[in-house]
Amino acid sequence: MTTTSRLAGDDAAAHPWWRHAVIYQIYPRSFADGNGDGTGDLAGVRARLPYLAELGVDAVWFTPWYASPLADGGYDVADYRAIDPQFGTLEEAEALIAEAAALGIRTVVDVVPNHVSSEHAWFRAALAAGPGSPERARFWFHDGLGEHGDTMPTNWQSSFQGTTWTRTKNPDGTPGQWYLHLFTPEQPDLNWESPEVRQEHLDVLRFWFDRGAAGVRIDSAALPVKDRALPEVPEMHGPGEHPHLDRDELHEIYRSWRAVADSYADPRILVGEVWLPDTERFAKYLRPDEMHTAFNFDFMVRPWDAAALRESITATLAAHAPVDAPATWVLSNHDVTRPVTRYGREDSSFDFARKRFGTPTDLAVGTRRARAAAMLTAALPGALYVYQGDELGLPEVEDLPLEVLQDPMHFRSHGVDPGRDGCRVPLPWTRGGASFGFGPDAAPAEPWLPQPSWWGGCSVEAQEHDPASMLTLYRTMLRLRRTVPELASGGLAWFAPGADDVVAFRRGAGFACVVNLGSTPAVLPDGEVLLASGPLTPDGAVPQDTAVWLRS
Structure with a gap:
């Protein structure tokens, strides 16, 4: 299946693709290994592009693929104009961008303005x-x-x-x-008062836009500007008064970036990683002359609780409305405990500071909730991000040997935090083989992080013909998201199916989503069931931890 029409047929002025896109995040080291050296690479991604087209994504976002010592998974960039040799070459990146575009898939690259590598x-x-x-x-x-x-x-x-x-x-x-260095010593912070720093980043944007990149994801977007007086962080501070977070001077920088993005005949997009609790401050980054979208992390860190999720959805849509920016919805990424594991815990919220080894989880409960959460997020107005492997229902790998861990978060916590390696384990593509299809069996180098022995049961091969699998659910869900008119535009209207622990809303006059987070089955309104995350009760009600899409 190809989807070229999704690219070529866009009316960019009336229906910008990014307002409703499904964007798939690729962590290059762990997606697919084309040359058999144990590390994912661009050759592996190019070979798997048909899989992404069949999944139904509109774009792919690559975490940094640039030359780097990999002290922090590539976020310590040594050269923005060179691909790290572990991943391939600049020519391969250009070919990948073109091949993906031929399948209707745009490419978003990562830019890290706060710092560079100490090897830069x-x-x-x-x-x-x-x-x-x-x-x-x-x-x-x-x-x-x-x-x-x-x-x-x-x-x-x-x-x-x-x-x-x-x-x-x-x-x-x-x-x-x-x-x-706000991160590791190998990541010295740049001084954005320097005209050279500002010009270099404008040049980097043009370098990748000229090669066909559809946009950039801006890492740690609220951090680059610092108070030159270097004051301590006050216990209480007003808007824009933190010495190294969310400084007002940032907006001038991003307006200059937006001018570059808008200068192209097919305008490029800016996507910000903006972790801010203040919704008004958050929305400032999304004004019409700044970023197009920013990640909505509030929903991702909420517990599996109907009131908490409704509150997050309401607050998110309200924050975006004044600047007419689309919300983004995401359940995980390369930094966060995977949903299948997180939602199976007694505390199903997420907080970096609370990550610990040995936290109990019920994977059956977590999987059921992750399926329902996927349908919930896909039904909301705005753009959807999918982290590689979530469409396979992969759990966090929590028993990695200590000697293989590489994440600096683990080491800088003196071993208390398990780090982020557990969500970065190389993907399983086949039931068997030396690396479950991650690399070619003819050159079975050990993957850079070890895969569990049971990994093949989660593989694409194990799921692609199973109508009850997570992969089938995602494929069906994303197909409906493209074809149900009400999901393409418009707002959201809550309705009450009779229980406080049910999240239910309509999109337009003809579509409804009902998610039951409580123990009592929820009665469905009249309509045709388009998709359910799990079986309904014999009398057609919605069981606990189940989502349903309806044509009403």
């Missing part, structure tokens, strides 16, 4: 140039406090736990200045 040419030059140099002005180098400069300039805490400053050494071996 700019940072190596800054270390060599010394204090006060133009090379150091691209970063946040600062003298230490105290008589001998031994004290860090601030006590800011890292997003990965721990401190945010590392001290350099002078050429003679004596202690030098400190540099800022």
